[in-house]
Amino acid sequence: MEQPNMIYIKSLSGGDKSFEEKLFAIIKSEFPTEQQIYLNHIEAQNYQLTAEIVHKLKHKISILGLKKSYKIAVEFENNLLDESTALQEEFESILLIITNFLKQL
């Protein structure tokens, strides 16, 4: 499974450490909340709301350079809009990878 990287964030920061720290602080605070919202909606089988939060999580997946995972998230979002949970397991693995990555920062 691919791992998060800092390529995009570094390209934005241009070496500005304070921006990188600020951004990671925001992601660390925002990601677990969104993850929990995702878990609540998927458990409640509210596919429309689940798709909306997946849409938001998609951005974080992309900024962490997870290109293949991003494609999975896009497909999963579309599946949810069709009331299908196909790719749920794969998507949740991506969330776990991000969680572990953020813990290391």
Place this chain on the structure above:
Amino acid sequence: MNCIIIDDEATARAIISQLCHNIEGLKVTEEFPNAIQAIKYLNQNDVDLIFLDIHMPDFTGFDFIDTLRNPPKIILTTSDANFAIQAFEYDCIVDYLVKPISQERFQKAIQKAKTFTNFANNGSSTHEKIESTSGNDLYVNIDRRLIKIDIPSISLIEAKGDYILIKTDDKNYTVHSTLKKIEGKLPNHLFLKVHRSFVINIKKIIDIEDNSVLIKKDVIPVSRSNRPELMKRLNLL
């Protein structure tokens, strides 16, 4: 250039703010997690440019634009490329950026914003018969007099050869102009071209039957190609 950022995701706001920070002469004056707060701000402050997310709960980016009487330049920021066609129906939208946004692509969008002239700011030629709009008003040239028409009072406009017939609540005006020209002067959220010869005020629709709409006592044809857009605009139960 003063700008504001509207995005419900804090990470996205931080990234756009940094992208702005990397460009000289671009100043972020405020950031908002939702459109409602931004509307309150815009009621009291002028901005040159808005970075606007489309996907927001309750009030989407397009809903937000529809509330603005004189929108400034807007760059849409989204994770979804599917709204591009809808986006460019708005005169105020300069560019459409798909997240994650690279600095190079962002730079291009800012360059577009600098050279972009919003229709509302684009002065009409003195030879044009439809002279200008200001807020809710439209001035038309009739017999060398500029007549003010209250835009929301317009119920429909019909093309008649080299002229257009503007029907309002109180009066009708025949003006030497084209449907295309007047269409560009009217707010998108209120007016819609339903047929090659008719632009209607969707708020004035009484009913819709098959391929026609009733506005006051006028039955207006709706062409097959324009019907889907009309249906999309209606608050259907």
